[in-house]
């Protein structure tokens with residue numbers, strides 16, 4: 001019998017396994033794919049380093065410490081990557097980074113700026129739980145939502161601000177209102193409004209992190225788990241290589257997989273988890289001659305611009321050696337909650353659309369597509385009422401001592417969130433093992 005089995009070798013499963021290993025526990029991971037890493041996929045295409053999934057980690061001191069524990073020194077994005085752009089009415093407008101540039105920026109109208117200044121006097125919420133859209137309209141106004149918050153919601157969740165819950169998807173912003181009564185007042189007191197930390201990766205890309213985490217861990221690749229049953233104080237797993245028993249089980253697969261895995265333990269939780277919405281994302285990697293794009297992180301496109309591209313990251317501007325001499329590497333995102341139909345297009349049609357739109361935005365014909373990657377179920381959406389899923393997960397764990405759930409549908413969607421969540425999960429596993 002195994003002591004601890006972990007299902008899934010994405011960043012959630014691997015971080016949990018790594019932390020347990022450090023405490024002397026020897027977990028075994030079952031992974032259905034032929035490679036570890038889940039969404040984290042770095043591939044080399046000639047002299048280009050392509051991130052097919054996440055590009056960067058927004059690392060605070062805790063996450064950086066974790067990376068160092070894994071024997072890695074994170075590579076910070078170049079300072080110029082602080083510059084971000086929003087595409088509006090045919091041009092890339094720098095995102096204002098301080099109050100003065102905000103007041104002089106052409107990104108939103110004078111009226112919209114006055115509206116933002118009235119934020120401290122915004123009315124209290126009308127409903128017990130609001131969408132990000134309603135929250136921002138109430139506090140900052142429609143234009144701020146369209147040109148600033150909306151694009152960021154696309155950037156993080158590929159999501160729709162009118163679907164996502166402010167309480168669960170942007171918890172820090174929700175807390176600012178609750179603690180300070182105003183975002184502006186709260187931001188001044190805390191000296192920041194966004195999530196803290198620095199954007200990092202590694203010289204050879206993010207796969208370096210998962211490779212290092214897995215170094216000392218037994219991972220059974222191409223070994224899908226099909227079913228979980230409970231027998232006395234043990235879990236019995238049907239895996240590709242037969243039955244496996246364990247006392248302690250960590251399920252770190254996406255919600256739609258956890259749903260079928262957990263159905264023998266709780267039929268109702270299984271039905272609910274299956275309802276968690278994962279939106280599709282298509283990622284295109286393109287090469288352009290150096291000098292085509294400005295220095296910076298990239299740009300986002302508000303949904304009212306009649307453009308299917310959600311945003312573009314200037315990948316080779318963030319980190320050295322992502323593209324050969326004389327070239328820049330761009331990563332383009334399409335799809336998301338507001339354009340699920342993207343999956344109905346062929347690669348050729350997606351490529352043509354991206355090229356046509358980029359030609360207009362960047363004013364160049366010199367664009368070469370390197371790769372197109374489809375994520376049919378990319379990112380879970382923390383929609384209105386999401387608390388019920390978190391509650392169900394807690395109940396399942398309570399009803400089945402020895403069962404632990406983790407993954408980006410529970411503790412936050414970013415890689416950094418998954419790493420932070422693994423700390424809490426691994427501590428609970430240790431407490432369980434110690435009886």
Ligand SMILES: Cc1cc2nc3c(=O)[nH]c(=O)nc-3n(C[C@H](O)[C@H](O)[C@H](O)COP(=O)(O)OP(=O)(O)OC[C@H]3O[C@@H](n4cnc5c(N)ncnc54)[C@H](O)[C@@H]3O)c2cc1C
Pocket residue numbers: 007008009010011012013030031032033036037038039040052053054055056057058223224225226252253254257261281283375378379406407408409412413414415416418
């Ligand atoms: C296109 C894209 C871009 C992103 N960009 C960023 C970014 O720039 N920065 C950022 O912080 N985050 C980003 N994210 C989000 C982040 O990458 C993910 O939230 C995170 O990697 C999820 O990790 P996870 O371990 O929870 O899940 P996953 O990575 O999905 O891992 C789950 C693992 O479980 C395995 N599994 C599933 N079912 C079974 C089974 N039955 N048996 C065995 N194994 C199973 C899967 O094969 C997989 O390996 C992005 C995501 C996508 C898709």
